[in-house]
Amino acid sequence: MLKATAINKSYGQLQILKGVDIEVNKGEIVTIVGASGAGKSTLLNILGTLDRPDSGQLFINDVELNKLSNKNLSSFRNREIGFIFQFHHLLAEFDAIENVCIPAYIAGTSRHEVEKRAAELLDLLGLSHRLHHKPSTLSGGEQQRVAVARALINNPALIFADEPSGNLDSQNARELHELFIKLRKDFNQTFVIVTHNEDLANLSDRKVMMVDGLIVQ
Numbered sequence: 001m002l003k004a005t006a007i008n009k010s011y012g013q014l015q016i017l018k019g020v021d022i023e024v025n026k027g028e029i030v031t032i033v034g035a036s037g038a039g040k041s042t043l044l045n046i047l048g049t050l051d052r053p054d055s056g057q058l059f060i061n062d063v064e065l066n067k068l069s070n071k072n073l074s075s076f077r078n079r080e081i082g083f084i085f086q087f088h089h090l091l092a093e094f095d096a097i098e099n100v101c102i103p104a105y106i107a108g109t110s111r112h113e114v115e116k117r118a119a120e121l122l123d124l125l126g127l128s129h130r131l132h133h134k135p136s137t138l139s140g141g142e143q144q145r146v147a148v149a150r151a152l153i154n155n156p157a158l159i160f161a162d163e164p165s166g167n168l169d170s171q172n173a174r175e176l177h178e179l180f181i182k183l184r185k186d187f188n189q190t191f192v193i194v195t196h197n198e199d200l201a202n203l204s205d206r207k208v209m210m211v212d213g214l215i216v217q
């Protein structure tokens with residue numbers, strides 16, 4: 001599903017990624033763990049095509065992403081990849097269902113179809129009573145579930161998450177982790193998750209440890 005080889009990335013003089021190799025299989029939940037500053041988010045952003053490596057190759061579903069133009073890369077990303085961040089970046093002026101719908105409007109899906117799917121997803125996530133609430137009137141856990149629904153609206157094969165439970169209390173974190181397991185079971189989605197949360201790392205199929213710009217296990 002995903003294969004990256006010899007990924008290098010520097011910021012100025014500082015080499016952050018030093019030839020990272022990683023493969024992720026379809027339906028797998030992989031967590032990337034390691035000390036602060038090891039390069040986890042930098043790697044995730046490259047694997048998720050939000051940033052380009054200085055050198056190295058990245059394949060997702062056999063598409064070689066380095067070869068795509070920025071325009072084709074954006075369209076690939078919008079169709080195939082979902083993102084969940086610690087700070088969910090919901091748009092304050094839009095309500096829950098509108099936030100979920102936006103990536104699908106961008107993908108050109110019909111309004112009727114999008115709204116139906118968004119309502120189904122929010123229902124699945126236990127938010128059917130919050131469709132028309134603005135983010136500021138939702139709890140942290142609810143906002144994060146809206147962000148999860150938004151990540152899923154285009155039915156991406158691959159979901160990247162950076163500290164998805166970093167901002168949640170332990171109960172909400174546990175619920176979010178169980179949701180990832182359920183989504184994988186129901187839809188065979190693939191997850192690559194950067195986390196400092198040990199419970200989440202232990203729940204995953206495979207933990208990948210980063211030390212100083214390299215994967216060590």
Ligand SMILES: Nc1ncnc2c1ncn2[C@@H]1O[C@H](COP(=O)(O)OP(=O)(O)OP(=O)(O)O)[C@@H](O)[C@H]1O
Nearest residue numbers: 011012016034035036037038039040041042043194
């Ligand atoms: N845009 C940037 N410009 C310059 N340096 C950067 C940039 N982004 C990250 N870095 C540096 O790269 C190193 C790795 O950062 P990264 O965010 O990948 O680490 P991390 O392992 O995810 O850490 P944490 O667990 O604290 O989030 C850090 O030293 C950081 O300061």
